[in-house]
Amino acid sequence: xxxxxxxxxxxxxxxxxxxxxxxxxxxxxxxxxxxxxxxxxxxxxxxxxxxxxxxxxxxxxxxxxxxxxxxxxxxxxxxxxxxxxxxxxxxxxxxxxxxxxxxxxxxxxxxxxxxxxxxxxxxxxxxxxxxxxxxxxxxxxxxxxxxxxxxxxxxxxxxxxxxxxxxxxxxxxxxxxxxxxxxxxxxxxxxxxxxxxxxxxxxxxxxxxxxxxxxxxxxxxxxxxxxxxxxxxxxxxxxxxxxxxxxxxxxxxxxxxxxxxxxxxxxxxxxxxxxxxxxxxxxxxxxxxxxxxxxxxxxxxxxxxxxxxxxxxxxx
Numbered sequence: 001x002x003x004x005x006x007x008x009x010x011x012x013x014x015x016x017x018x019x020x021x022x023x024x025x026x027x028x029x030x031x032x033x034x035x036x037x038x039x040x041x042x043x044x045x046x047x048x049x050x051x052x053x054x055x056x057x058x059x060x061x062x063x064x065x066x067x068x069x070x071x072x073x074x075x076x077x078x079x080x081x082x083x084x085x086x087x088x089x090x091x092x093x094x095x096x097x098x099x100x101x102x103x104x105x106x107x108x109x110x111x112x113x114x115x116x117x118x119x120x121x122x123x124x125x126x127x128x129x130x131x132x133x134x135x136x137x138x139x140x141x142x143x144x145x146x147x148x149x150x151x152x153x154x155x156x157x158x159x160x161x162x163x164x165x166x167x168x169x170x171x172x173x174x175x176x177x178x179x180x181x182x183x184x185x186x187x188x189x190x191x192x193x194x195x196x197x198x199x200x201x202x203x204x205x206x207x208x209x210x211x212x213x214x215x216x217x218x219x220x221x222x223x224x225x226x227x228x229x230x231x232x233x234x235x236x237x238x239x240x241x242x243x244x245x246x247x248x249x250x251x252x253x254x255x256x257x258x259x260x261x262x263x264x265x266x267x268x269x270x271x272x273x274x275x276x277x278x279x280x281x282x283x284x285x286x287x288x289x290x291x292x293x294x295x296x297x298x299x300x301x302x303x304x305x306x307x308x309x310x311x312x313x314x315x316x
Contacts, residue, residue, distance in 0.1 A: 008022060009022065009030065018042055020032075021073045021076040021077065026225075026227060026229055027048060028046060028047070029073075030044050030282070031044070031045045031046070031074065032044055032073070033059070033061060033070050033073070034065050035061045035095045038095070040095070040285050043096060043284050044283065044284050045060050048206060049077075051204060053085035053107075053109075054079050055204075055206075056088065056103065057088045057223060058088075058090055058096040059087060059100045059103050060098060061094060061098045061099070062094065062098035081103065081106045081107060082106055086109050087100050087103060087104070088113075088195070088201055088203070088208075089111060089191070090221055090223070090235070090237030090238070090239075091221070091238065092219075093187070096238075097121075097187035097189065098187045101188075101189030110191075110192040111193070112201065113194070114194065114195045114196075114219035114221050116212075116218045117221075119219070120218060120251050121191075122190065123251075124188065125190070195221055198211075201223055206225070207225065207227050208224070209223070210223060211224055211269075213237075213239040215239065215246070215248045215249075215263070216246040217251070218251055218262070221237070222236045224278065231279060233279065234273065234278035234280070234292065238283075238284055238285065239269070239270075239273070240273060240299075242286050242287060242289040250262055270300060271300070273292055277292060
């Protein structure tokens with residue numbers, strides 16, 4: 001069983017420093033990739049060893065520091081970037097899918113994500129930034145977001161000219177691909193394969209099962225490793241984090257396959273994870289933890305409390 005003592009990843013989160021590259025045993029490595037100007041600090045990319053080369057779970061933020069961190073982390077694990085065999089994308093956000101295109105260019109690796117997530121990537125990749133920003137601003141306005149937040153989002157569409165020189169749509173909230181302050185490139189690398197709920201993720205020689213867990217994004221997936229010596233490990237992406245409740249998202253760009261009740265689907269998928277009762281959670285942010293059912297209960301209670309507050313306000 002995993003130790004109850006704080007590990008290097010938890011100690012790093014507490015001190016707001018970058019955790020070390022870690023060998024988690026059973027051919028699994030944790031590689032932190034920094035996120036610029038973001039309180040999360042970093043994405044934990046996981047490398048799964050296989051006879052054909054490592055398969056990555058997410059890739060991290062695409063900027064020079066991210067590229068260096070990923071390459072150096074793989075080096076610490078005994079691999080070169082060019083040896084990467086495949087990439088499993090939990091969801092398309094740029095701190096998870098950002099470097100996928102770069103890794104594929106350097107290694108020839110395949111990219112896999114859920115079909116619903118692929119549809120979102122295709123739809124967003126075809127939009128000019130001004131249209132994407134306008135839709136987001138309208139949705140946020142309808143939800144009661146402060147005007148100053150909407151103004152920052154609208155300025156993105158006016159200033160970006162649609163797509164950046166590297167072919168990516170931009171969004172507000174950080175640096176450009178080159179580390180500047182003019183917007184963030186959305187990850188638009190299309191997958192070569194699709195991940196199917198309940199089926200193998202296609203990692204050579206390894207038991208990795210796909211679990212579709214919509215909510216944070218429509219096609220978010222977790223990956224369940226149930227292997228001798230290290231049974232019951234869940235790579236949870238942003239779906240289940242030790243102390244953070246992930247945002248539940250609606251994507252109007254998704255042509256037809258988007259869940260109609262993203263919060264309901266998120267809560268349902270949380271309960272499925274609790275029933276699975278993995279022995280250890282390997283999240284994409286913060287640190288590893290145990291007792292998934294207790295964490296799920298805390299999240300369900302949190303959402304129940306917030307919905308009760310909302311109902312109370314609507315009565316007045």
